[in-house]
Amino acid sequence: MGVHGLTTxxxxxxxxxxxxxxxxxxxxxxVSIVVDGWSFIYNLYQDSKLPWVCGGEYPEFSKLIIxxxxxxxxxxxxxYFVFDGACPDLKFPTMxxxxxxxxxxxxxxxxxxxxxxxxxPRFLNETRILPPLSYPTCTRILEELAQKHAxxxxxxxDEEGDPYSVELAGRVGGYVVxxxxxxxxLNARGYLGYIPLDDMVWESVVPDQSPLVDNDPGDDxxxxxxNKSRKKREIKAGRGILPPEGAQxxxxxxxxxxxxxxxxxxxxxxxxxxxxxxxxxxxxTSHTETDRRSIQSQFFNRRLSIIQRxxxxxxxxxxxxSPTTPRKKNKHQVGSVxxxxxRTVNLLLSRLVTPPPSxxxxxxxxxxxTATLQYAITKHEGDNSLWANDICALHDPDLCxxxxxxxxxVVEESDELDGQSPAxxxxxxxxxxxxxxxxxxxxxxxxxxxxxxxxxxxxxxxxTPDLETVPRSITSPLRVxxxxxxDDSLGLPIAEQDAVEVASVAEISTRKDEGAIxxxxxxxxxxxxxxxxxxxxxxxxxxxxxxxxxLQRLHISDDNLATDAPxxxxxxxxxxxxxxxxxxxxRRGTRIASEIIPVPPLHxxxxxxxxAVSDDPDEDDIISLAQKSPEDRFTVxxxxxxxxxxxVRRLPSDLLQPVLAVRWIVSRLHQRAVETGSSxxxxxxxxxxxxxxxxxAVLSWPDLPRATNDFPPxxxxxxxxxxxxLATLDSINHLAQALLLTKLIPPVSHxxxxxxxxxxxxxxxxxxxxxxxxxVWDACRDGLxxxxxxxxxxxxxxxxxxxxxxxxxRQKLLKKNTGTLSAFSLLAELDA
Numbered sequence: 001m002g003v004h005g006l007t008t009x010x011x012x013x014x015x016x017x018x019x020x021x022x023x024x025x026x027x028x029x030x031v032s033i034v035v036d037g038w039s040f041i042y043n044l045y046q047d048s049k050l051p052w053v054c055g056g057e058y059p060e061f062s063k064l065i066i067x068x069x070x071x072x073x074x075x076x077x078x079x080y081f082v083f084d085g086a087c088p089d090l091k092f093p094t095m096x097x098x099x100x101x102x103x104x105x106x107x108x109x110x111x112x113x114x115x116x117x118x119x120x121p122r123f124l125n126e127t128r129i130l131p132p133l134s135y136p137t138c139t140r141i142l143e144e145l146a147q148k149h150a151x152x153x154x155x156x157x158d159e160e161g162d163p164y165s166v167e168l169a170g171r172v173g174g175y176v177v178x179x180x181x182x183x184x185x186l187n188a189r190g191y192l193g194y195i196p197l198d199d200m201v202w203e204s205v206v207p208d209q210s211p212l213v214d215n216d217p218g219d220d221x222x223x224x225x226x227n228k229s230r231k232k233r234e235i236k237a238g239r240g241i242l243p244p245e246g247a248q249x250x251x252x253x254x255x256x257x258x259x260x261x262x263x264x265x266x267x268x269x270x271x272x273x274x275x276x277x278x279x280x281x282x283x284x285t286s287h288t289e290t291d292r293r294s295i296q297s298q299f300f301n302r303r304l305s306i307i308q309r310x311x312x313x314x315x316x317x318x319x320x321x322s323p324t325t326p327r328k329k330n331k332h333q334v335g336s337v338x339x340x341x342x343r344t345v346n347l348l349l350s351r352l353v354t355p356p357p358s359x360x361x362x363x364x365x366x367x368x369x370t371a372t373l374q375y376a377i378t379k380h381e382g383d384n385s386l387w388a389n390d391i392c393a394l395h396d397p398d399l400c401x402x403x404x405x406x407x408x409x410v411v412e413e414s415d416e417l418d419g420q421s422p423a424x425x426x427x428x429x430x431x432x433x434x435x436x437x438x439x440x441x442x443x444x445x446x447x448x449x450x451x452x453x454x455x456x457x458x459x460x461x462x463x464t465p466d467l468e469t470v471p472r473s474i475t476s477p478l479r480v481x482x483x484x485x486x487d488d489s490l491g492l493p494i495a496e497q498d499a500v501e502v503a504s505v506a507e508i509s510t511r512k513d514e515g516a517i518x519x520x521x522x523x524x525x526x527x528x529x530x531x532x533x534x535x536x537x538x539x540x541x542x543x544x545x546x547x548x549x550x551l552q553r554l555h556i557s558d559d560n561l562a563t564d565a566p567x568x569x570x571x572x573x574x575x576x577x578x579x580x581x582x583x584x585x586x587r588r589g590t591r592i593a594s595e596i597i598p599v600p601p602l603h604x605x606x607x608x609x610x611x612a613v614s615d616d617p618d619e620d621d622i623i624s625l626a627q628k629s630p631e632d633r634f635t636v637x638x639x640x641x642x643x644x645x646x647x648v649r650r651l652p653s654d655l656l657q658p659v660l661a662v663r664w665i666v667s668r669l670h671q672r673a674v675e676t677g678s679s680x681x682x683x684x685x686x687x688x689x690x691x692x693x694x695x696x697a698v699l700s701w702p703d704l705p706r707a708t709n710d711f712p713p714x715x716x717x718x719x720x721x722x723x724x725x726l727a728t729l730d731s732i733n734h735l736a737q738a739l740l741l742t743k744l745i746p747p748v749s750h751x752x753x754x755x756x757x758x759x760x761x762x763x764x765x766x767x768x769x770x771x772x773x774x775x776v777w778d779a780c781r782d783g784l785x786x787x788x789x790x791x792x793x794x795x796x797x798x799x800x801x802x803x804x805x806x807x808x809x810r811q812k813l814l815k816k817n818t819g820t821l822s823a824f825s826l827l828a829e830l831d832a
Contacts, residue, residue, distance in 0.1 A: 002162075002181030004281035004296070005306025007196075010184065010257055012307065017265055018199075018255040023075040030078050030151075032174030033195070034165045037083035039178035040241070041134050043197045044068060047240040053110075053124055053462065053714055055722035055754030056131025059704060062750045064242065065141045071243040073151045075252055080168060081142055081154045083135075084161035085445050086405065086452035090370060091160075093286040095457065096585065099592045103129055103460045108590055111465055111716070119714055132459035132726050133749035136733060139441045140750055155393055156438055156445070158402040159452070160374070166191055167377050167394055171384045175256065182282070184257045185273045186375055190384070193258035200254050201239050204247040266314040268321075275341065278371035279313040279348070285371045295364050298356070299348040316347050341368055391435060402438070405452040406431050408491025409624075423623055430489055430626045433740060442742040444734055450486055454493040456584045456597075459730055463723040464716060469587040470723045474668050475731040480597065481605060481640050482731075483582050485738045488602040489626040492580045609639040626740060633739045640735065642667060647779040657736075657748050658698045659779050661728040662691050666780075670787035687791035690721060691780055693760035696767045699776070701751040712755065712764040721761065722754050 010017055025031060048064050050057045072079055087095060106127040110118055117123060139154065146152045157164035162182045169176045170188030175195050183194035238244050263270035278285060281296040300309045320343050345365050349356060356364075378399060386393045392400040410431055413424035437443040449455050456479060458471035467473070486492060580599045585592055602625060606612060625636065638644035641660050651659055666686050673681040729749065736745040759765040769777075781788070 001179065002183070002282060003185060003277040003310075005310055006181035006184065006277070006280070007179075009307050009310050010181065010196075010262075013265065014255060017261050018257050021254050021256055023072075023077060023252045023254070025076070028076065030076050032078040032080065032169070032172040033072075034080045034082055034169040034172070034174055034176045036161065036165055036176065036178030036180060036183075037081050037138070038135075038161070039180060039197055040081070041138050042130060043179060043241055045130060045134060046128070047242050049125075051124075051711065051755050052128055052131050053719070054712070054758045055461070055726055056133055056137075056749075056752070057755055058131070058133060058137045058749050058752050059701060060753075061134065061137055062141045065138055066145065067243060068241055069142070069145055069152060070149075071250065072252075073149055075250070077151065078172070078174070079152050080172065080174075081152070082161050082165045082168060083139065083154075083156050083441075083445065085157040085159045085164075085402065086448035087445075087455075087457070088160055088284075088374070089453050089455075090284045090374065092455070092585075094283045096592045097286060099457075099460065099585070099587075104465075104587055104590060104592065107462050108465050110462060115714065119711075129462055131754075132461045132730060133752070136444075136730075136747050137749045140747060143441050154441060156441060158392065158395070158400055162186060163375065163377050164394070167380070168386075171380070171386065171394065173384070182277070182375075184259055184262055185277045186377065187259040187270060187273070188377055191259075193256040195254045195256055197241055198239075200241055200252060202242075202244055202247070203251045203253060204244065204249060266310075267318055268314055272317060272340075274372045274375035275337075275344075275368070276310070276313055276317065277375070278368045279317075279344065280310050282371055282374075284374045285367060295367055298352065298364065299345075301351065313344075313348070316344050320344055320347065338369075341365060341372075402435065402448075403431075405448065405493075406434055406490050408493075409489070412491070426623050426627065430624055433626065434490060437737065437740060437742070442740075443737050447482070447486065447734060447737060450483060450582060451490060451492065454495075454580075454582055456483075456582050458584065458586060458727065460587060461723050461726050462719055463587075464720050465587075465590060467720070470720075470727045471584075471586055471731075473672070474665060474724055475727050476597075477668075478640070478664075478728075478731040478735055479582075479584070480599065482735055482738045483580075483597070483599040484602045484605050485625060485735075487580055487599055489624050489738075492582070492599060495581060606636070609636075611636060611639065630741065630744060633741055634744060637735065637739055637741055637745065641732070645779070645782050647775070647782045650775065651779055653744060654746060654748060654751075655698075655776060656745050657729060657732055658695065659776060660732055661725055662686075662694060662780050663784060664728055664732070665724050666691065666784050666787045670784070682789065685787070685789035686721070688781075688788050689791045690761060691788070692769060692772055692777070693767075694721075694725060694757055695772045695776060695780065696760055696769075697753060697757040698748065698751060699771055699773075700756060700767075701753075704753055704756060710764075712759040712762045714758070715762060718758050718761045722757065725757075 023031065044064055045052070045061060048061070050060055050064075069079065106129050109127055113123065118127075142152070142154045146154050155164075155168070162180060163186055165176050165178070166183060166186040166188050169192065170190040173190045173192065175192045176183045177195045177197060179197050243250060259270050259273055263273055266276070268276065279299065281294070285295060296309070300312060304312060317340070320340060342365060345368060346361065349361065349364070378395060380394070382388075389397055391397045392402065395401075397403060409427040410424065413421055413427050434443060438448065446457060446459075449457060458475070458479070460469070460471070463470055471479075483492065582597045582599055584595050584597055586595060587593075588595075603612075606625075625633065628636075635644060638648060641664055643660055643663050648656070648659065648663075669681070669685045673685055729747075732745075733742075733747045736742055756765070760767055
């Protein structure tokens with residue numbers, strides 16, 4: 001992640017570029033750190049060596065999160081976790097490439113390898129895929145910890161998380177902790193530097209009480225102890241973020257890299273590091289399938305190492321900024337950053353035997369400019385306090401990048417009657433509910449992708465590559481509902497071709513043109529404030545200051561958001577032409593491919609589940625499903641899942657998601673088998689035993705069987721069942737978030753041990769059906785008796801043996817859950 005090769009460059013020059021710090025500090029002062037949330041998740045799961053192939057060990061993962069964060073707090077650290085928001089469209093090629101490398105290819109290798117070979121620890125470690133429910137598990141645990149510890153705060157970035165993290169670190173005067181070299185390119189006033197997670201080393205300081213020589217009573221030798229302070233012995237406890245078990249008096253040693261030091265080493269102004277990153281290559285310069293080759297392949301000889309590429313690009317920039325020949329210096333001074341970019345690009349392209357045409361050179365320059373601008377950080381005027389408003393921790397509402405993607409309905413109504421209509425106030429209230437849900441971690445960044453760029457990136461995991469991907473075969477109807485609900489509540493982006501047809505009014509047309517310019521590189525004349533300009537006030541020359549005039553054409557202004565929003569914030573409710581669409585990125589065979597999904601109007605979907613929208617013109621108090629009561633939204637939720645049944649409504653809230661996941665998968669597989677009449681589709685259906693295995697694994701929490709190194713056999717069928725469960729649980733959680741029902745239907749990922757599930761499925765461990773309980777099983781089979789496939793190999797005695805591995809009986813679990821309220825009880829509390 002970050003600038004290509006920069007992590008290696010930093011590591012090989014660490015003695016020059018880094019300094020060491022230790023926590024707690026000698027002064028004992030509280031130190032602020034901003035932790036990149038996704039780097040933390042990846043590193044923690046990787047360092048923990050937790051099993052991944054079954055689907056994830058989320059209870060153990062939760063414990064490790066708690067242990068690590070509390071160990072950091074004991075060191076005197078004030079911790080801010082930051083998680084990415086919506087993915088910018090410039091990063092889509094990088095995202096597609098990463099999904100192929102991190103998910104599709106490992107899954108293909110797994111299923112093309114023999115069962116014996118793929119079960120070895122080495123193979124599983126080399127083909128590791130991050131379990132898909134790691135993110136909701138981590139955020140839930142962190143939010144719970146934040147309620148207990150004032151030294152912990154969890155934030156969700158407006159868009160890309162890297163600039164947000166550095167801006168936050170500058171505001172609180174702290175470090176950024178992560179595994180992304182962009183943190184040594186980005187800069188802000190007050191930013192103390194970047195700490196790589198991989199360079200963290202735990203140390204334990206314990207008294208040295210062991211004698212050097214044993215005291216033998218029969219020996220004439222007598223040990224003499226000096227009356228001095230007891231010496232201490234340092235013990236290296238391990239590298240990584242996981243604190244060592246049982247160690248006391250822990251210290252944490254880290255390496256710190258700062259942009260100023262890197263710039264001085266490369267002999268460049270610190271304000272030009274973003275340009276260096278764009279030239280060498282970053283997450284925003286990846287080439288697409290339509291490009292013949294990347295711009296880096298044109299800049300550098302293929303024989304150059306990644307470190308040599310950095311040095312070559314820096315040397316090219318230096319040669320233009322400070323020519324060695326005085327005649328050249330007098331002839332052509334660098335007057336603007338665009339001039340610098342133009343000359344640097346042409347210098348790097350001069351190595352080609354055949355010079356590229358001028359149009360291709362211009363395209364390369366545009367890519368470099370756009371990639372450079374991604375490092376822009378909004379200038380902050382005022383004090384360094386956070387949360388000056390309830391919209392954003394860092395920005396004023398009119399400058400917050402989050403609001404435009406949630407303001408399409410608001411802008412539409414403000415255009416109708418100058419913002420004075422009741423509908424405008426209602427749309428603003430609806431938006432505020434979703435904004436607050438996002439800030440609380442109850443509205444996924446995956447849903448922000450839908451609102452921001454009109455794209456959807458369902459989480460992928462290990463699944464049979466010869467079958468249709470699970471997010472398409474099982475959960476695609478749920479996502480269509482999610483898209484339609486979000487369109488009804490907040491508005492989805494309008495397609496560019498539809499925007500041209502809609503723009504019959506001059507004002508709207510102008511706004512569309514500005515939005516297109518902002519996305520495609522046209523020319524607007526609004527001011528762009530770039531932290532690159534601000535970060536180096538002590539520099540005599542700020543080479544990127546001219547970016548305000550030359551590169552502002554690539555961005556739209558956030559000024560006057562409420563009345564003059566960009567095209568991405570224009571609603572479609574009144575002026576829509578055609579049907580809104582969402583572009584989904586899913587596995588197709590052995591690659592990631594895009595697919596355009598039409599989004600039907602919500603009233604059509606509601607009619608399909610026997611619910612109708614009121615046509616009463618006098619009913620002005622309700623304009624969206626999001627304004628309905630929790631009871632009404634809960635009914636919609638259950639009917640979408642074809643589970644609006646008394647047996648389901650009676651369940652405790654923490655059992656709703658598991659039961660609904662089983663019901664949805666069973667009904668979908670049965671429907672596919674009936675529609676196709678295929679024997680293969682019939683074999684895909686779940687058996688009652690498989691459903692009970694999952695329920696038993698859920699209900700075994702928190703009294704899970706003791707963890708052992710004994711691993712269940714990895715069977716293709718069980719891997720596919722896990723993939724179906726993971727995708728369905730994730731989609732059901734997103735559906736609850738879209739309906740603002742997270743408190744009524746809480747996620748349960750932190751309770752799921754998929755290793756235990758595989759042990760039950762393969763009969764590696766046994767359980768009694770009594771653990772499930774009649775009320776839970778009745779809810780799973782109510783109306784779906786014919787949808788289960790008969791388990792021909794089932795024998796009752798197989799579920800009764802090995803009683804020593806049987807978890808706690810259901811009666812005990814019911815006693816523990818007496819404080820868990822049903823959905824009806826929670827609804828009653830909301831009304832009270």
